[in-house]
Amino acid sequence: MPYRHLHGRARIFKIKGMVSxxxxxxxxxxxxxxxxxxxxxxxxxRAAARWPAGSAAVSSTxxxxxxxxxxxxxxxxxxxxxxxxxxxxxAQSETLTNSTNSSVTISxxxxxxxxxxxxxxxxxxxxxxxxxxxxxxxxxxxxxGSASGSIxxxxxxSNSTLTISLSATGTAAGQLAVSPTTExxxxxxVGTSKSLTATLGASGSGxxxxxxxxxxxxxxxxxxxxxxxxxxxxxxxFTVNFTPQTSGTASGTFSFAxxxSNSPTxxxxxxxxxxxxxxxxxxxxxxxxxxxVGYNVYRSGTSGGPYTKINSVLDASTTYTDSxxxxxxxxxxxxxxxxxKGAQSSYSKQAKAVIP
Numbered sequence: 001m002p003y004r005h006l007h008g009r010a011r012i013f014k015i016k017g018m019v020s021x022x023x024x025x026x027x028x029x030x031x032x033x034x035x036x037x038x039x040x041x042x043x044x045x046r047a048a049a050r051w052p053a054g055s056a057a058v059s060s061t062x063x064x065x066x067x068x069x070x071x072x073x074x075x076x077x078x079x080x081x082x083x084x085x086x087x088x089x090x091a092q093s094e095t096l097t098n099s100t101n102s103s104v105t106i107s108x109x110x111x112x113x114x115x116x117x118x119x120x121x122x123x124x125x126x127x128x129x130x131x132x133x134x135x136x137x138x139x140x141x142x143x144x145g146s147a148s149g150s151i152x153x154x155x156x157x158s159n160s161t162l163t164i165s166l167s168a169t170g171t172a173a174g175q176l177a178v179s180p181t182t183e184x185x186x187x188x189x190v191g192t193s194k195s196l197t198a199t200l201g202a203s204g205s206g207x208x209x210x211x212x213x214x215x216x217x218x219x220x221x222x223x224x225x226x227x228x229x230x231x232x233x234x235x236x237x238f239t240v241n242f243t244p245q246t247s248g249t250a251s252g253t254f255s256f257a258x259x260x261s262n263s264p265t266x267x268x269x270x271x272x273x274x275x276x277x278x279x280x281x282x283x284x285x286x287x288x289x290x291x292x293v294g295y296n297v298y299r300s301g302t303s304g305g306p307y308t309k310i311n312s313v314l315d316a317s318t319t320y321t322d323s324x325x326x327x328x329x330x331x332x333x334x335x336x337x338x339x340x341k342g343a344q345s346s347y348s349k350q351a352k353a354v355i356p
Contacts, residue, residue, distance in 0.1 A: 113149015
């Protein structure tokens with residue numbers, strides 16, 4: 001019997017020499033039809049067994065290939081530093097993340113562009129699956145103008161070269177000026193102080209003054225708090241004080257550290273300490289015509305009182321020296337007399353003393 005591969009259709013064959021005389025042909029045809037149907041079903045079953053789910057198999061293969069990749073990601077993917085003054089620096093955080101299920105080793109970081117650098121990135125560096133590492137991208141402009149560059153991270157990830165773009169603008173540093181540049185305090189008595197005013201001004205760009213320092217403890221500064229930021233074209237006033245500790249010539253320098261291109265800015269100071277003068281007031285009055293045992297002395301800073309007794313014990317004489325006066329003050333004095341019974345007279349006429 002000849003054999004042919006049949007695909008789901010019943011076909012009729014002529015069979016020669018295989019049917020006995022008297023056997024009905026319809027039974028043979030029915031048998032062939034059933035056999036053909038069974039052959040078709042078996043054929044489809046074998047095909048289904050070889051490729052059970054075509055679309056699911058494709059998806060599975062794609063997923064396997066994706067999961068096998070080692071991807072390294074940067075956040076942010078680009079860094080803009082904005083405007084940074086020449087002579088200063090700006091740092092921004094950059095994070096590398098291993099987004100795979102296996103370790104990634106970073107072997108090299110290449111920086112392109114003048115003024116750009118990295119900080120806090122020690123290589124080689126291995127990141128385990130799902131972990132991140134943060135470092136700093138730094139821009140320190142050497143001149144004014146736009147700048148661009150990049151950081152290339154080399155690793156064994158599928159994206160073996162990860163590039164982070166960098167951009168920034170360098171701006172010219174400002175100038176800081178102090179006025180006057182020299183101050184002379186003249187003669188100042190030891191133990192006292194004298195103050196003069198000075199100003200700090202910025203030009204070209206804003207300036208931040210971090211701190212002033214003095215080379216002499218006899219000179220000090222007041223009137224401003226530091227750090228102090230001065231906008232371009234603006235100024236700030238402060239006070240310089242001279243407090244001599246000994247007699248003789250004194251000199252010093254104030255240095256103002258800032259982010260200006262001419263930092264530090266200096267002011268020269270001079271002064272002379274002199275021995276302090278001791279002032280006193282010598283008082284004398286006419287004796288009382290009555291019998292008295294002594295006198296009391298009273299003083300006030302205001303004409304007409306009220307007065308305060310300044311002698312600690314009764315003064316039997318008609319003179320008294322007041323050594324507790326201060327330069328630049330005016331004082332008013334009166335006296336009273338006291339008899340043997342302790343009775344005190346009324347105030348005498350008022351005397352005035354002006355201390356230079």
